[in-house]
Amino acid sequence: MRQPDGAALFGALFMCALLLALTHRAGAFPWSIDMFRGESVQAMAQSPRVMPHGTLPVDGEAPMSREVAAATLHNPLKPTAAALAAGKSLFENNCAACHGDGGRGDGTVRFLLRVPPADLTAGVAAQRSDGYIYATIRNGSIMMPSYGDAMSPTERWEVVLYVRSLQRRTSAR
Ligand code: HEC
Structure with a gap:
């Protein structure tokens, strides 16, 4: 048998090195199966943590039932001309279609x-x-419907001021 010459030897070594490098890369398959043997995590497999009451903010405010709000919230605004004018405009844009301009439940829809x-x-x-x-x-x-996301807390209080002024106007008649 002919002795391998330098070039052929170099070629053979090069091929071996290439093969090693490639099989190393291919090492992820098929014996590396941790990805599909891994523990699956199912969404909602565990029930979500229950939020303690009043900790999930809505619009920067803690959520509150109407009963609790009715008993505990007070209007922080004074019935200034500016606040009433803002409340009037908000009422006419958001409420009057149903409740009527005067708040008497006779809106156009x-x-x-x-x-x-x-x-x-x-x-x-x-x-x-x-x-x-x-x-x-x-x-x-x-x-x-809720107008929670249509108005800021201050705007809601302005509407409250305006509703109060409508009520006074009606009772003065
Ligand atoms: C789509 C029509 C509609 C719009 C718009 C609307 N409301 Fe009402 N509102 C109703 C209806 C219907 C009721 C009565 C039934 C109920 O309680 O849901 C009511 C009830 C209320 C009550 C409760 C009265 C009570 O004694 O329980 C208040 C206060 C009120 N509305 C204020 C407002 C204000 C302020 C706005 C504007 C931000 C507004 N509403 C916008 C339809 C509307």
Whole structure:
């Protein structure tokens, strides 16, 4: 047999080195199977941690039922001309379609609603606390949608001021 010359030897060594390098790269397959043998983590396999009451903020405020809000929240705003004007504009844009410009439950879309919008100036609705009106705007009511994300807390209190002024206007008549 002919002795291998230098070039052939070099070639053979080169091929071996190449093969080693490639098999090293290919080492992930098929014997490395930890990825599919791994412990699977199923979303919601564990029930989520229960949020302690009042810790999940809504709009920077802790969530609160209307009952709690009615009893504990007080309007931080004074009925200045500017606050009332802001409340009037918000009321006319967000509430009047259902509740009417004067808050008497006679808005233009009233005929579309199966449950009539409350007359905010009479009966039990007029006796509600500021916190109750505030929470109704934020949380919505039985049929009334929530206006929580349509207004900031300050804007909601401005609307409360304006609803109060509508009620005074009605009772003065
Ligand atoms: C899509 C129509 C609609 C709009 C808009 C609307 N409301 Fe109402 N609202 C209702 C209806 C219907 C009721 C009565 C049924 C219920 O409680 O869900 C009601 C009830 C209320 C009550 C509760 C009265 C009570 O004694 O329980 C308040 C307070 C109130 N609305 C204020 C507002 C204010 C303030 C706005 C504007 C930010 C507004 N609403 C926008 C339909 C509407």
